[in-house]
Structure formats: C-alpha cells, structure tokens
Amino acid sequence: MALIHHPVLNRNGEIAAAAVTNLDLHDIARAARTYGVRAVYVVTPLEDQKVLAERIIDHWVSGIGSEYNPKRKEALELIRIQDSLDGVLTDMARRGAGTPRTVATTARSRSRGIGDKMLKEKMATGAPYLLLLGTAWGLAEEIFDSADFILDPIKGISEYNHLSVRSAASILFDRLLGNRED
C-alpha cells in the first residue's frame, strides 16, 4: 500500500502536501504486518517530512527502539519512503514486484467504484496490487484519474463516514486480506 501525503486535498479542497504523522506510520505498519502486506510506502516530496519519516523508522528498525520493542521493528521495517506515486511504481519494478494494479480509496462514492468483495476476488489471482490511501482530506483527483480501480467507500451503518486513515487502512486490510469466518 501507499500512504499518500501529496497530492492530497486540504480542508478547502485545494491540492496540498500533508505532514507525516508518527502514529500513522506505527498503526498502519502494525496492521500491514498483521495482514501480510508486503510494503507500506510513505509518499511525500517534502525533504523535511522524508527526514522525519526516516528518523522514526531508524529509531525502531535499527536504533534503541528495535531493542525495546522488536515487534515494532518487524512492522516499521515494511516502510519505504518515496517522492511520488511514480517513484513507488519504479521502486516496485526495481525490486521485482512487477507493475501493480493501483486501487484508489475514498470516503465519497464515485461513479466507477468497485466493492471490496469484488476487489478481493481479483486480488486472489496473485497479481500485484497497490492500495492508495490519502491523508488530510483525501486523494487528489489526478490519483483517481490514473488509478486502475476505485474502491467504494467504507460504509458503517450511518451517514457519518469520517474514519481516520489509520482506521480505514486497518478495516481495508481486514476486508481485503483477512481470513474471515464468513
């Protein structure tokens, strides 16, 4: 998966770059490791944000944190930092992970959305998939334009659907990758 910090929307609907959040990295990496996600890309073109993300990862993967909490190391070592979605795709190809189908996620219904059950069936073929999650107010339009699929929003039982990106990632991993009872 890729956690996109740019291009995303700000609260006014303008294209922006969001700040990297420590807890996004921890929560999403832990959920990713639990559900067998191969890599968590943190996408930001901002140098200071890349440095921040690297510092967090280094602390837990090779620094003091790795001895204090080895389980956290197993999670955070899934994280890779890239400038852009193109950078992610290039990195995946370089590592022999092939060219993935990209799946954009959204909290609002869109015309060409597909359901999680259908996506799970497609993913079961074993082809590489890259799930794109947006920080701030969600992915910018250009990401939807270029995505192979757009996943329908997570619906609870009310009209309210303001999940954190951490909650959304966790629920999507469970829906798409979990071995559910049913």
Place this chain on the structure above:
Amino acid sequence: MALIHHPVLNRNGEIAAAAVTNLDLHDIARAARTYGVRAVYVVTPLEDQKVLAERIIDHWVSGIGSEYNPKRKEALELIRIQDSLDGVLTDMARRGAGTPRTVATTARSRSRGIGDKMLKEKMATGAPYLLLLGTAWGLAEEIFDSADFILDPIKGISEYNHLSVRSAASILFDRLLGNRED
C-alpha cells in the same frame, strides 16, 4: 464500548493504569460514530487522566474545535468518562440502557473464546452489549474473569498480531456492526 485504562497489564505483565491518549479518543470515537456505537466509555480512576480526557472532549464538543470541525464533535460527544467498569455499568443502567452482556477482547487465544460471527448473531437480538478493549498490554485477568464473553483475537494472515487498540476497535466495529457485502 469501553476503552479500559485500568486495570490493564504493563509490559512486564503487572497490573497498571495506562495514560489516556488523545488519538485513541479521536480515532475510536470517529469509528464508533461511523458504525453506530452508542457510547465510548473512557475508563480510568486517575484524576489527572480524567481531567485530560475531559479537556480533549470539551475542546471538540463545546470549545473552538466544535466550530472548526463539527464532524469531530459528532464523534467525540459519544465519549463518557468513568472510574471503573462498575461505574460504566451503573451509568448505563441510569441512562436506561439496561444491563449489558460484557465482551472482553484479547490479542491472545483463550479457552472460552467465541468467534466474531457468533457474537454478531447474538448481538442481532438487540440486547445491549458492552465491548471491552484494553490499552497498554491488554486487559487484566479480573476483566476476563467477570466478562460474559471473551472474543477470539483478530487474526491476520501471519502469526504477528500486534494491532494498535485503535486498529483493533475499528476492525471489530466493522466485523460486528458493519453491513458487509458478503
């Protein structure tokens, strides 16, 4: 649901009181509102932690935050603070919510665990249920002893199961309360 900060285990397996975390309250309240959970109890006997939780809630429910982000208000107004699990049960009775079946959650398999599908069927009868989630290293033994049910751990596809309490709450709401496609 109740987010238990005491009695929980610390990293050495001793009974402890965990600190209230701002993002736990936000993430869990947002997920709770999305899935129609009636209330999120924050359980801590520590006065300074209760004050901290109250300050967070006040900021978003009646303070500046409520104008900045009304959606956040809708979520955080679900939160109620109590000293103990007994306090939660008393408060529910006082509000006419009845006496709930309590469901303890855990990351480790235990002998009398039940699956989420079976629990979902039981909950469908409409009787009140109270889901108990532990912070820190999980709920203390006395909570399991007194719980009506113990929910099987969330399993991903690996042996790794170190989800944050925020992720675990989100996934459980989706499994137990969501209107899934399948």
